[in-house]
Amino acid sequence: MANTFHLQVASVDGLIYDGMVQSVSCRCIDGDRAILAGHTNLCTAVGMGTAKIKFEDDTSRTAACIGGMLSVMNGECRLIVTTWEWSDEIDVNRAEKAKERAEERLASKKLSEREYKIAIAKLNRALVRLSSCKVKQ
Amino acid sequence: MASNMKAVKLRMKSIESTRQITKAMELVATSKLRKAKDKAEAITPGFTVIRHTLRDIAEGNLDFSSVYTRASASDKSCFIVIAGDRGMAGGYNNNLFRYVDEKAEGREFAVVPIGKKSYEFYKKRGNEILIDSYKEADEISIADCFSAAKSICEAYKTGRFGHFQLYYTEFQNMLSLVTRRIPLLPLEDFDKKKDPKSDIRNIIEYGPDAETVFETIVPEYIAYVLYSGLCESLASEYAARRTAMDSATKNAEEMLENLGLYYNRARQAGITQEITEIVAGANA
Numbered sequence: 001m002a003n004t005f006h007l008q009v010a011s012v013d014g015l016i017y018d019g020m021v022q023s024v025s026c027r028c029i030d031g032d033r034a035i036l037a038g039h040t041n042l043c044t045a046v047g048m049g050t051a052k053i054k055f056e057d058d059t060s061r062t063a064a065c066i067g068g069m070l071s072v073m074n075g076e077c078r079l080i081v082t083t084w085e086w087s088d089e090i091d092v093n094r095a096e097k098a099k100e101r102a103e104e105r106l107a108s109k110k111l112s113e114r115e116y117k118i119a120i121a122k123l124n125r126a127l128v129r130l131s132s133c134k135v136k137q
Numbered sequence: 138m139a140s141n142m143k144a145v146k147l148r149m150k151s152i153e154s155t156r157q158i159t160k161a162m163e164l165v166a167t168s169k170l171r172k173a174k175d176k177a178e179a180i181t182p183g184f185t186v187i188r189h190t191l192r193d194i195a196e197g198n199l200d201f202s203s204v205y206t207r208a209s210a211s212d213k214s215c216f217i218v219i220a221g222d223r224g225m226a227g228g229y230n231n232n233l234f235r236y237v238d239e240k241a242e243g244r245e246f247a248v249v250p251i252g253k254k255s256y257e258f259y260k261k262r263g264n265e266i267l268i269d270s271y272k273e274a275d276e277i278s279i280a281d282c283f284s285a286a287k288s289i290c291e292a293y294k295t296g297r298f299g300h301f302q303l304y305y306t307e308f309q310n311m312l313s314l315v316t317r318r319i320p321l322l323p324l325e326d327f328d329k330k331k332d333p334k335s336d337i338r339n340i341i342e343y344g345p346d347a348e349t350v351f352e353t354i355v356p357e358y359i360a361y362v363l364y365s366g367l368c369e370s371l372a373s374e375y376a377a378r379r380t381a382m383d384s385a386t387k388n389a390e391e392m393l394e395n396l397g398l399y400y401n402r403a404r405q406a407g408i409t410q411e412i413t414e415i416v417a418g419a420n421a
Contacts, residue, residue, distance in 0.1 A: 010183035012279060012364050018182075029353060030345040043194050044344040045353035069354040073193045073341075080187050082357065 003037035004056050009079045011068070016084050017053070024077060026051035026065050033070070035077050042072040046081060048124055050132040062087040064132040066125065083125075087132045095133075099126035142407070145400045149393060156389035162225065163382035170375035177308050177365075177372040184365040191358050194341065195324040203351035205290075206324050209299035215247040215267055215292065217321070219305040219366055220255035221374040222274050229306065229314070229377035230254045236316040237304050247298065249289070251277065251367065267292060274371060279364050286359035293322050301359075305366035306373035312380070314373040319366070321359055324351075 007024055009017040025034035027049020035042075051065035067082035102123035105111070111119065195206070218237055220230045234255075247265035250256040252274035259266060268288055271277055292298055301321040306314050343350045 008186050010186040012180060012183065012361055014179040015182040015186065028344060029349065033344070041341040042344065043341050043350055043354075045350050045357075068357060069190070069350075071190050071194060073190070078186055078190045080183075080190060080357075080361075 005035075005037040005039075005075055005077055007053070007077045007079065009053075009081065009084060011081045011084050016081075020056050021077075022054040022056060022058070024051065024053045024079065026070060026079065028070060035070075035072060038075070039072045039077070041074065042070070044070050046070055046079070048128045050087075050128070051079070051084075062132050064090060064125075064129045066128060085129065085132075090129050090133055092130065092133055095126050095129040098122060099130065102126060142400060142403050145396055145403065149396045149400065152389050152392050152396070156386055156393065159382045159385040159389060163379055163386060166375045166379040166382060170372065170379055173368065173372040173375050174308070177368045180365045180368050184361065187358065187361050191324070203348045203355075204294050205322060205351045205355045206347075208323055209293070209296060211296050211299035213247070213298045214241070214244065214300040214302065215249065215289075215298040216241070217249040217251065217289070217301065217303045217363065217366075218255045218259070219274060219303070219370040220250070220252040220258070221370075222253040222272075223378075224254065225381060226374055226378035227381035229374055230258070233304060233306055233316050234258055236318075240302075240304075240318055249285070252370075267298075274367065274374075277367055279360070282360040282363040282367070283356070285363060286356045289321070289359055290356045299323075303362060303366050305370045306377075308369045308372040308376060311376050314377060319362060321362065322355070324355075 004020040004022055007017065007019065007021045008015065023034055023036050025032060027047045029045045029047045032049065033044065046065060046068040048066045050062055052060055052062045054060040064083070064085045064087065065079075065081050066084075068080045071078050071080075102119050105119040106116075106123065216237060218233065220233055224230065247267050248255070248259040249268045249271070250259050250266060251271045253272050255274075256266075256269060256272050268285065271281065271285065289301055293301060300323075303319040303321055305317055305319075307317045309315055
């Protein structure tokens with residue numbers, strides 16, 4: 001029996017996951033981090049990337065995870081995210097199209113700073129979604 | 138008698154149309170409430186986790202390199218007050234404004250009003266208004282909450298305000314709506330757990346460093362709190378309006394019943410009198 005710990009994944013849409021897991025990894029602002037049972041108290045901000053949860057029964061699930069915070073407090077791990085999409089629920093075609101659209105917008109040069117930022121953000125989101133799907137395959 | 142009866146009839150008509158309006162408003166509030174309630178209920182568990190996390194971090198924090206964790210030099214307060222867009226919701230708006238005044242204890246404060254009623258109230262009162270772009274509580278999205286949180290953090294960092302607090306109405310169930318205050322900034326202001334053990338603080342590792350971490354997570358946290366406060370407040374507003382309109386409809390029905398009774402009695406009395414007069418005339 002592997003060591004497990006309690007993980008809660010929460011976003012503004014509600015509690016996404018609440019249960020015991022073996023490990024959780026996600027992209028933080030300073031790179032990928034993985035949390036195992038018995039981790040020291042930690043507090044960090046989450047960047048954009050693929051998150052992976054390994055459950056008690058050795059199965060695992062990946063997700064596109066964007067923004068938020070990761071904290072470990074006295075053995076309790078809490079991942080609070082802005083966006084969390086399980087990879088198996090992502091519509092790859094839609095993400096693919098969003099990526100193309102964003103690229104097209106960036107290719108046209110007449111963009112205000114705000115528009116540019118929005119386009120970049122859209123492109124990043126699409127890329128994160130796509131890459132989280134690829135990890136799984 | 139006849140003119141009196143006409144007046145009664147007119148009054149009944151006007152009450153009837155008022156009743157129709159209150160009934161319609163009740164139905165609208167009911168349907169909107171259902172949506173708002175689902176949203177508020179979906180948010181609550183996640184939000185509880187978010188608050189506990191931040192509270193634990195604030196409690197265990199020994200690092201004061203970030204502006205958000207230090208007590209500010211300024212003692213000016215800024216309150217974010219989430220009220221409704223419309224009246225006709227019983228004491229919903231007024232209860233909240235009274236609660237804010239109670240907690241302010243007579244001190245001066247600036248306001249970020251959310252919702253038309255909140256904006257109008259504090260504008261009239263002459264409070265300083267920090268951001269006035271959120272007049273419609275109904276139309277605020279999570280993205281707006283993020284930009285509001287950013288402006289709030291900016292205002293805190295420049296030292297204009299030393300304390301930020303959020304006031305809203307918590308939706309507990311249909312009949313109990315509770316006004317609440319959540320201290321937002323600095324993290325020092327957090328309600329501490331009343332636990333003797335809290336003197337023992339755990340060392341927390343921050344990655345890459347505390348300043349960067351707080352710089353990123355604090356605006357996000359504030360955005361989450363704003364958004365969930367907003368959802369709760371919206372649900373509360375509709376619940377308050379539904380209750381108020383329900384009792385208004387009931388009152389109107391009661392008045393109609395009484396007036397109807399009075400009207401019929403007056404009509405009967407009129408007929409009896411006429412008969413008496415005819416009989417008396419025939420006998421004469």
